[in-house]
Amino acid sequence: MLFNSYIFIFLFLPIALVGFYVLSKTSRSEAKFLWLVVASFLFYGWWNASYLIIILGSIVVNYAVGTVLSGEHGNRAKKLILFLGVTANLGLLGYFKYANFFVDTINQVTGFNIPLDNIVLPLAISFFTFQQVAYLVDAYRGEVKDYDFIHYCLFVTFFPQLIAGPIVHHKEMLPQFIKGNTRSRSENFSIGITIFTIGLFKKAVLADGVSQFVGPAFSSAESTMVMSTFDAWTGALAYTFQLYFDFSGYSDMATGLARMFGIVLPINFNSPYKSKSIIEFWRRWHITLSNFLKEYLYYSLGGNRLGEKRRYINLFLTMLLGGLWHGAGWTFIIWGALHGAALGINHFWHRVKQHYGVIGSSKAYAVISLLLTFLTIIVFWVFFRAETVSGALNIIQAMFGLSPDVERTVSSGSIYWFVMLSAICLWAPNTYQIMKNHEPVLEQRMLTGEVTDKLLWKPSLKWAVIVAILLFWSICTLSSVTEFLYFQF
């Protein structure tokens, strides 16, 4: 069940909310959380009920291992249990997500023909695996309290963030389940529905709207057709915007939904295209993933404690694995490697600046930094979207005029989209800045930047009308009437 579907908006969500609110009035607080757990399993099982066994098995095993790790055991025994627990999680992820890729690669490189059935990736496995690995590591470190099983289940399965994040941390979620939220139900719902609506609009109207320019360019690139510079830029830019509005829209929807149930999620996107460096970009883009990779991978590799050289290597390895986490394919690995290299260069540049006392605080420097960062990100996204490395290279060559220029095939209508979306990405305040007076997310401190009073959300008639229009507009795009396909016949 997708957030942007009629069944979710008009059936699942109202029932889940009503049930939650009714059960909130009962004396036992577990009842409402049990209700949410059941709703979350239903939400997850809607795609494929057989996946429920995998997620349930993963939860039971991890909860058990976490409980053992939290107990009084010798350090060696704990280390062994943690090792087994993490290995089991990564093994599960590795089997479902990477087995096909590795076997295919081995077959291609060696010429062997190792048979392997096409393994279907269970939904959200990357997300719930990471959350639980973090839980185990923290249990080992003694940073986990005793939580009951229902709360743990909800921490893993809470449907707003189950499918595509934000990747939540037990320290952020479990205390909220236990303590509850002091704000009124109507306040939480008002804030939640506003954030959800903005997210739905970003996804259904903006991301899906600009996506029309993505497919043709990337398909042409895969079929090794020579493409014009204009078409290549159109495809790359359109994907840059599509991905942002799609993913940040989803995160907004998750944040808004969670808020309707009184839960505040961590911030996941903070106007990433306003970044003036790649380092800043990764502090603003998919923040919960960056935090996870930093905390549990980069630091585990030694972080910057082992000298400058190791720092670059660790950064590179972290981003390489971060790329692989996004998908099992060479294009993702290259994308990760490029970001790893760019982060290294960025850190090196900071050192050079420090060494020579360059401050770089002028407006021109800021604008150039922003544009250079944006350009770098656009080019890197090409690898993220392309199906093959050669497809990505075809587009990049055409973008920089390195392939024979041919007549463009994409209409210039894309330019209007790009101007509008650029204004939103590079100038407008983001959802959480607009809502910043109402604690939209955890880590409020990240919401820097002034927002004029006019743009700040208030529970006013103006905002009620805006929410109603955006919601209606978004819902109108959920169905498209099938236009006729075969006019040539």
Add this chain to the structure above:
Amino acid sequence: MIFKRFIFLAFGSFMAVVSVVGIFNTVVDPFDVYRLVRSNGFNEIKPLYGEYTRLAKVIQIERFPRTTIALGSSRAQFGVDMQHEFWGNGENEKGWNLALSGAHMYEVSRLFDHAVDVSDVEKVLIGLDFFMFNANRQGHLEDESYFSVDKNGTPQSLHQLRQRVLTMGTTDAISASFETLRKQKVKEDKFNEFGRMLSQRERSKALDDGGFERVFLQNEAAYARQTWTACKNNSFPLRKPEVNGPLELLEKILEKAAKRKIEVVLFISPSHARLWETLDATGLWAEFEQWKRELTKSIQKVKIKNGSSVQLWDFSGFSDYSTEKVPAENDKAMKWYLDPSHYSVELGRLMLDVIHAGTRDAGGERVSFGRPMNVSTIDQLLIDIRNERAKYRLENPELIKRIWTGANKQLEERTRVGEQCSNVEGKGV
């Protein structure tokens, strides 16, 4: 309290927007499915109807049930006149032309199931085209949620709600309404009120596109390249193992019609002789003849099982009409054709005359247009058409040479870069 007020205001505003937009789309009615208001200069012309016929026709037959329907592809959509006396309807009871551009047999069968479910259909005319029977291309429709029954015949209880959502509460519907208000010139009218596409507009378009000769050449190339088959190996299977192929779907239609006592008339479209020549040059004539044989067998099978009688007429071939000369001048229109495949409604009316009154005119003379086709006549019919083809070739040697050269060029290109298809019941090139 202020938050409760906010929720109330937001919900109220949402409902207000839903109501305003819903009423607006219902009144403007860009898909011609509500017919509450029809006013000259306001919404009389439906310029967007043609782009949404797949949705509109399904709703139209349900909201305005009729006893007579025509099904098929765009040839039937252009050529079958629902006001012809063949239908035997009174002035006030015209049927629906439910034919759709590019429809394959799966889509025809879904429309038939829907129509007989929502309306007391008594008579159905189905235009059959060779390309509709390529088993490689049968499959699914992008959206079947607005049909009254699903593909297994199970009722879809929410289909009317779905129809309303699609026609009232989508951005497509909203923009179609605005387009409708904007384009109220007669030249924007592409369909008549019974769902038939207008020939005159297509004729003008052919002239605007550089004349009929140019349109013929373009269409012949497209047919040779991809319309019948896009496969590298020229595969054109009529059946596929383990799937309901087009012939099976036709049999299911005939079975259901027999059970419900619905009169069925089938016909093969009277496309232009140049298209049949292109078909032969593309290497598909044997499949074409086999298809005709299979059609007669399918009908015979249903006839034996149900005792029903189904008429099948073959209008393909080389008649006085289908050999109409294509004007070389780019300002001259054709009388009977819009392009090599689509015939005009005038020829469609002649076709219905023949089906209605038989192949002899009022004076008892045989009309050289259309033949009844069944298991007894099929062999002779195929021979007759081959003979007519030979005559046509003798009379037009230069033209034939051009057609074969053009088709071979397309075929070579397809052999090089066409789709990979399995060779099930197909043949290699």
